[in-house]
Amino acid sequence: SQQGEEDPQALSIQEGENATMNCSYKTSINNLQWYRQNSGRGLVHLILIRSNEREKHSGRLRVTLDTSKKSSSLLITASRAADTASYFCATDGGGGSNYKLTFGKGTLLTVNP
Amino acid sequence: SQTIHQWPATLVQPVGSPLSLECTVEGTSNPNLYWYRQAAGRGLQLLFYSVGIGQISSEVPQNLSASRPQDRQFILSSKKLLLSDSGFYLCAWRRSGGAGELFFGEGSRLTVL
Numbered sequence: 640s641q642q643g644e645e646d647p648q649a650l651s652i653q654e655g656e657n658a659t660m661n662c663s664y665k666t667s668i669n670n671l672q673w674y675r676q677n678s679g680r681g682l683v684h685l686i687l688i689r690s691n692e693r694e695k696h697s698g699r700l701r702v703t704l705d706t707s708k709k710s711s712s713l714l715i716t717a718s719r720a721a722d723t724a725s726y727f728c729a730t731d732g733g734g735g736s737n738y739k740l741t742f743g744k745g746t747l748l749t750v751n752p
Numbered sequence: 753s754q755t756i757h758q759w760p761a762t763l764v765q766p767v768g769s770p771l772s773l774e775c776t777v778e779g780t781s782n783p784n785l786y787w788y789r790q791a792a793g794r795g796l797q798l799l800f801y802s803v804g805i806g807q808i809s810s811e812v813p814q815n816l817s818a819s820r821p822q823d824r825q826f827i828l829s830s831k832k833l834l835l836s837d838s839g840f841y842l843c844a845w846r847r848s849g850g851a852g853e854l855f856f857g858e859g860s861r862l863t864v865l
Contacts, residue, residue, distance in 0.1 A: 672853060681758075681842055681856035682796075727795065731851065738784055738803060739811075740846075740854055744795035 643671075643728040643743030651749040658715040660746040662728030663708075669732030671704055672740065673713050676725045685713075685726075720752045754779035758843045758857030765864055771816075771830040773860050775843030778824065783845040785826040786854065787818055790840040802826060803848070838864045 646661045662671070670689045674682040688695045688704045688711065695702045701714040715722055725745040758775045765771060777783050784803050788796040798811045800818035808818050815834060819827045826843060840861050844854040 669851065674854075679840075679859070679861070681858045682844075682854070683856070684853035687853060729854075738801055738809075739798060740786075741798065742788075742796040 643730050643741065645726070645728055645743045645746040647746060648744070649747045649749070651751065652718060654718060654720055654750055654752050656718055658718050658722070658748055658750070660713045660726050660728075660748070662711045662713070662743060664711075664728075664730045665709065666730075667732070668706075668730045670730075671702075671711050672729045672731065673700075673702060673711075674727045674729060674742075676727065676745070678724075682727065690732075715748075718748075718750045720750050722748060723750045724748060754845075754855065756843065756845055756855055756857045758860055760860060761858065762861045763863070765833050765862065767835055767864055768832045771828070771833050771837070771862070773828040773841055773843075773862075775826040775828075775857055776824055777826075777845045780824070780845070780847065782823060782848045784848055785820060786844040786846075787826065787828050788842045788844065790842060790859075792839075796842065800828070833862075833864045835864050838862055 643662045643664045672687045673685045676682045686697045686702050688702050699716045704711045725747050727742050727745040729740045729742045755778045786801045787799040790796050801809050802820045816830050840859050842859045843857040846854050
């Protein structure tokens, strides 16, 4: 079963705007990760936030984690056309397993030039 | 540096034919290895993972199987493909211990006709 659920399923914005994607999950986690996938390609890791962290930054990316609400958000600031991709959250350590990473269905982000 | 190779990139197979997808990792030892499947417009479904040679954990009952004959080689197989086996198959690895990011291959697109 899929642990994370991203929202919205699709997002279309103009270049320069910020993009916010949300992820909700159901069970306890060790960490939560965000990945990016260009069409027809493999996934690329963006950022990892541990369960005892509340916010993390990496370049134009900002991730928050609220374990009380079992939710996370990914903010991409000053978006570019090259940011067009699908974005997935993945939870680690849910269901008692330390080896499995469970992915959501993703948010398709389109950045229009 | 570590690299992951996955092949073939695309495959068109008739129903009932066998399947073999191969994945190898270079530049690391004793990785955790994963096979995911991605249906069109959907998230990633974990099929198999392995924490060592000959150790395979299956997540979803199906007509697929996985093997790990060498430390850095992971093979996905089927004796008789079904139409429902069509999809985008992704191999991934991460460092032993179970935590941390996944590194993905470029994927294998399988179409069963």
